[in-house]
Amino acid sequence: MQVTITVNGVEHSRDIEPRMLLVHFIRDELLLRGTHWGCDTSNCGACTLWVDNEPVKSCTMLAVMADGKAIRTVEGLANGAELDPIQKGFMECHGLQCGFCTPGMMMTCRALLDGNPHPTEAEIREGISGNICRCTGYKNIVAAVQWAAENPATSEVTA
Amino acid sequence: MQTPAPFDYAKATSVADALALLDKHGEEARVIAGGHSLLPMMKLRLARPDALIDLNDIAELRGIRIEGNEIVVGAMVRHAEILSSAILAEHYPIFREAEHMIADPIVRNRGTVGGSMCQADPAADLSAVGSALKGTAVIQGAAGTRTVALRDFHEGPYETKVQAGEILTQVRYPIRPGAGSAYEKVERRAGDWAVASSGVFVVVSGGVVTDCGIGLTAVGADHYCAPAAEEFLIGKAPTEENLAAAAKIAGDSCNPVADQRGPADYKAHLAYELTLRALRRAARSSQGA
Numbered sequence: 001m002q003v004t005i006t007v008n009g010v011e012h013s014r015d016i017e018p019r020m021l022l023v024h025f026i027r028d029e030l031l032l033r034g035t036h037w038g039c040d041t042s043n044c045g046a047c048t049l050w051v052d053n054e055p056v057k058s059c060t061m062l063a064v065m066a067d068g069k070a071i072r073t074v075e076g077l078a079n080g081a082e083l084d085p086i087q088k089g090f091m092e093c094h095g096l097q098c099g100f101c102t103p104g105m106m107m108t109c110r111a112l113l114d115g116n117p118h119p120t121e122a123e124i125r126e127g128i129s130g131n132i133c134r135c136t137g138y139k140n141i142v143a144a145v146q147w148a149a150e151n152p153a154t155s156e157v158t159a
Numbered sequence: 160m161q162t163p164a165p166f167d168y169a170k171a172t173s174v175a176d177a178l179a180l181l182d183k184h185g186e187e188a189r190v191i192a193g194g195h196s197l198l199p200m201m202k203l204r205l206a207r208p209d210a211l212i213d214l215n216d217i218a219e220l221r222g223i224r225i226e227g228n229e230i231v232v233g234a235m236v237r238h239a240e241i242l243s244s245a246i247l248a249e250h251y252p253i254f255r256e257a258e259h260m261i262a263d264p265i266v267r268n269r270g271t272v273g274g275s276m277c278q279a280d281p282a283a284d285l286s287a288v289g290s291a292l293k294g295t296a297v298i299q300g301a302a303g304t305r306t307v308a309l310r311d312f313h314e315g316p317y318e319t320k321v322q323a324g325e326i327l328t329q330v331r332y333p334i335r336p337g338a339g340s341a342y343e344k345v346e347r348r349a350g351d352w353a354v355a356s357s358g359v360f361v362v363v364s365g366g367v368v369t370d371c372g373i374g375l376t377a378v379g380a381d382h383y384c385a386p387a388a389e390e391f392l393i394g395k396a397p398t399e400e401n402l403a404a405a406a407k408i409a410g411d412s413c414n415p416v417a418d419q420r421g422p423a424d425y426k427a428h429l430a431y432e433l434t435l436r437a438l439r440r441a442a443r444s445s446q447g448a
């Protein structure tokens with residue numbers, strides 16, 4: 001089936017099987033491997049990307065369902081060489097260790113801040129409750145989001 | 160890697176179009192809403208439809224609005240929209256309280272009311288809410304439209320009154336001036352399905368309970384409700400003693416099964432305790448406290 005999907009501002013047309021999951025379309029057809037693929041059961045959130053500005057677990061959406069839609073992945077967070085504040089927050093606050101959860105986590109956190117620029121700690125923790133991190137214990141991820149909230153458009157990373 | 164078996168796919172543009180597509184693709188076709196129950200089942204081959212009819216682009220299945228003395232929720236309304244709806248928050252806080260504990264914020268961006276009701280999972284939270292509020296389901300097929308009380312909608316686990324060739328289009332909840340409502344859930348960890356949940360509404364007038372509804376999920380309650388407990392409470396003062404007696408009837412009417420979420424007696428105890436907590440809060444809020 002023919003689909004046209006815009007990913008990080010670039011239109012891609014492909015002929016795919018209806019059963020192809022969006023996460024495999026992104027990783028294996030477009031070779032955008034920033035979006036991770038973990039549990040495959042919509043629990044871990046590693047595959048989180050945006051469909052029309054909303055975070056979605058892409059292991060549980062068919063690529064054909066994204067036909068005509070705009071996708072944003074972790075590769076689309078930075079503005080050229082300029083990292084997004086959430087990416088800087090993860091650097092500044094040591095918000096990752098192995099990095100497996102990080103792309104999905106950052107996509108969730110960016111959306112959280114877009115909807116609520118000054119979330120409380122409880123709101124951050126609820127906001128990331130669909131993204132599992134096995135390394136950090138979440139403390140530094142919360143700190144990274146708080147850093148990004150306080151530095152919405154800084155241009156320098158000191159870390 | 161888990162991938163569903165092959166199937167045909169078509170995007171419906173209207174309810175009429177969806178019904179025509181269902182007819183064209185035959186008995187083994189299924190509609191897909193958020194896909195957050197159906198796709199996992201297809202990956203595991205627990206479901207193997209020949210064709211999927213996608214409801215996501217059907218505008219007439221969207222939206223939450225008031226019609227007469229009912230709140231009308233379209234089948235394709237997402238959990239996230241229920242959580243943020245001002246209309247639902249004003250009339251029935253039970254929705255917000257339940258939604259905060261359904262899955263996680265990302266899953267809530269996709270999962271829908273219609274999918275949740277039609278999946279008929281024995282632990283579905285919105286099924287308990289719908290039974291508590293005594294809502295109605297609107298079902299449309301080639302032969303026309305019919306309504307079914309939500310308390311009759313579920314035939315059993317994973318089975319509903321929606322027949323092949325039909326779709327659920329709306330869920331409607333009666334507005335009850337002065338009603339208080341509340342939802343209580345115990346889960347093992349954030350985002351998990353319920354160990355047990357109870358949701359209620361109560362109307363207190365002239366010092367007595369004049370109307371109430373009790374919904375339960377994950378505890379084997381018939382049609383996700385406890386009518387004997389409601390009957391007991393109506394006409395009585397909302398005292399701690401009466402609320403506890405009603406909660407006891409509700410707890411005793413359940414038939415939970417032991418699983419990885421806990422033993423049966425623990426779940427039965429939760430059915431009682433959570434019903435009592437929800438009744439207390441709903442009665443208090445109906446009395447303006």
Ligand SMILES: Cc1cc2nc3c(=O)[nH]c(=O)nc-3n(C[C@H](O)[C@H](O)[C@H](O)COP(=O)(O)OP(=O)(O)OC[C@H]3O[C@@H](n4cnc5c(N)ncnc54)[C@H](O)[C@@H]3O)c2cc1C
Pocket residue numbers: 041042043189190191192193194195196197198214234235238260261262263266269270271272273274275277278282283284285321325326327328350351352353
């Ligand atoms: C990780 C995770 C955690 C979850 N936790 C909870 C929880 O705590 N509590 C809870 O209640 N739920 C929970 N859910 C379920 C979730 O709430 C969704 O509601 C559920 O997945 C079904 O909605 P859907 O739109 O995704 O339906 P789909 O998966 O698209 O469909 C489910 C079934 O309903 C049928 N269907 C869908 N729409 C219609 C319609 N309009 N007419 C006729 N048939 C229809 C489909 O054919 C299919 O058989 C969880 C899900 C996940 C993935």
Ligand code: FES
Pocket residue numbers: 036037038039040041042043044045046047048057058059060
């Ligand atoms: S891979 Fe999609 S949620 Fe885990």
Ligand code: FES
Pocket residue numbers: 095096097098099100101102132133134135136
């Ligand atoms: S950094 Fe390793 S899983 Fe989060």
